Amino acid sequence: MPVDLTELNAEELSARHEEYLKAYADLLNEGLSLDLTRGKPAPEQLDLSTGLLGALGEDDYRSADGTDCRNYGGPRGLAEIRELFAGFLQVPAEQLVAAGNSSLALMHDSLSYAVLDGVAGGPGPWRGTTDAPVAFLCPVPGYDRHFSLCDRFGIEMIPVPLNDDGPDMAVVEELVAADPRIKGMWCVPKYSNPTGATYSPEVVRRLATMETAAPDFRLFWDNAYAVHHLTDETVEIADVLALCAEAGNPDRPFVFGSTSKITLAGAGVAFFGSSPANVEWLLKRMSYRTIGPDKVNQLRHVRFLRDAEGLAAHMRRHRSIVAPKFEAVREVLEETLGGSGVAEWTRPKGGYFISLDVLDDCAARVVRLAKDAGIALTPAGATHPGGRDPRDRNIRLAPTFPTIEEVRGAVRGVATCVLLAATERLLEKVGSR
Numbered sequence: 001m002p003v004d005l006t007e008l009n010a011e012e013l014s015a016r017h018e019e020y021l022k023a024y025a026d027l028l029n030e031g032l033s034l035d036l037t038r039g040k041p042a043p044e045q046l047d048l049s050t051g052l053l054g055a056l057g058e059d060d061y062r063s064a065d066g067t068d069c070r071n072y073g074g075p076r077g078l079a080e081i082r083e084l085f086a087g088f089l090q091v092p093a094e095q096l097v098a099a100g101n102s103s104l105a106l107m108h109d110s111l112s113y114a115v116l117d118g119v120a121g122g123p124g125p126w127r128g129t130t131d132a133p134v135a136f137l138c139p140v141p142g143y144d145r146h147f148s149l150c151d152r153f154g155i156e157m158i159p160v161p162l163n164d165d166g167p168d169m170a171v172v173e174e175l176v177a178a179d180p181r182i183k184g185m186w187c188v189p190k191y192s193n194p195t196g197a198t199y200s201p202e203v204v205r206r207l208a209t210m211e212t213a214a215p216d217f218r219l220f221w222d223n224a225y226a227v228h229h230l231t232d233e234t235v236e237i238a239d240v241l242a243l244c245a246e247a248g249n250p251d252r253p254f255v256f257g258s259t260s261k262i263t264l265a266g267a268g269v270a271f272f273g274s275s276p277a278n279v280e281w282l283l284k285r286m287s288y289r290t291i292g293p294d295k296v297n298q299l300r301h302v303r304f305l306r307d308a309e310g311l312a313a314h315m316r317r318h319r320s321i322v323a324p325k326f327e328a329v330r331e332v333l334e335e336t337l338g339g340s341g342v343a344e345w346t347r348p349k350g351g352y353f354i355s356l357d358v359l360d361d362c363a364a365r366v367v368r369l370a371k372d373a374g375i376a377l378t379p380a381g382a383t384h385p386g387g388r389d390p391r392d393r394n395i396r397l398a399p400t401f402p403t404i405e406e407v408r409g410a411v412r413g414v415a416t417c418v419l420l421a422a423t424e425r426l427l428e429k430v431g432s433r
């Protein structure tokens, strides 16, 4: 029977602590070498896209409009790949740019152009001063690489709470209305990294309509997991581009996406979608850095995925590999930590991550204990700006890459570390150590 550790007296806690110390010693003896750190597709997932490598025959290099894809040019990307992804990313094909293989690179470039030049129709460069740095709202827990980009460009990060239905809008609205330094906000609107939260239609509507003190405010709408469902429910989000346009804020969203976790993580296609003015703004700046995207890769993606149904069928094959690993995490967490009162975790309906909250001031300890036992976890704090989780309680679990047996072993080990760290902390609190 699970016992709520938070309700035990000092003596009972000590007994539990002894038990978990022993379990941890056993764990150390196992000599594990497991990794739950990064959200990478497993090799079997990459195998699903092997057909991509041979999707183009020797004579197959022309797009529908006759473009020779082997040559330079075509900065927007092929029309057919943009048409294929327009619906999934909720961006009209003519407002979608297909460029490069990494949406993170497009986010990086958009930010650097904004810092250097300012955004379309904006008052000037986003280069802040030491006195008044540019600031971004960062829903937490969030994606560490978004935070690294802010660091990189000297953008101050203001954390806002992420609820199950998206960011806490009362907090967001108050902040953006009051502070003109706040030029942007990171959003992972569907199956967010790391909690799996999906923004409700009401949250999206409020983001689209809210008053911002900065006239050049942008939503960095990172729809990385648009088609990455883990259940029969095909979760949909409101159309941010349409809602912003209706609200008179057509230039507010920068939509990003990619096929990194659809086809090949290192050789996919990335997308930027926005208002016509923003698309022109980006294309103009991109023209300095490239004479055109990899259209051969785009063409083979079109041949391989074919159409919306082909893409959906492909994602169902991913799901059959990924969902059992998520289920394994859930089962092991339930079995080992359910009812313990010292851990909570999310049950995402899609995406790549599970977010585990442990007792306050325990996450760093858990990660260290796990590391010493040969289980690599994302560093504690990584889900918060500056790598600092003020409550030191959040841990991101990424179960896609390891095998299902490795996932079970790793999560079981993590649970032992959570219980040990929790009893240490609770004993400190009751003052008996």
Ligand code: PMP
Pocket (backbone or CB within 6 Å): 039, 101, 102, 103, 104, 105, 143, 188, 193, 222, 224, 257, 258, 259, 260, 265, 270
């Ligand atoms: N955004 C989010 C929210 C992610 O989780 C990831 C990958 N972990 C990325 C972007 C990276 O995307 P890409 O491979 O297109 O650069």
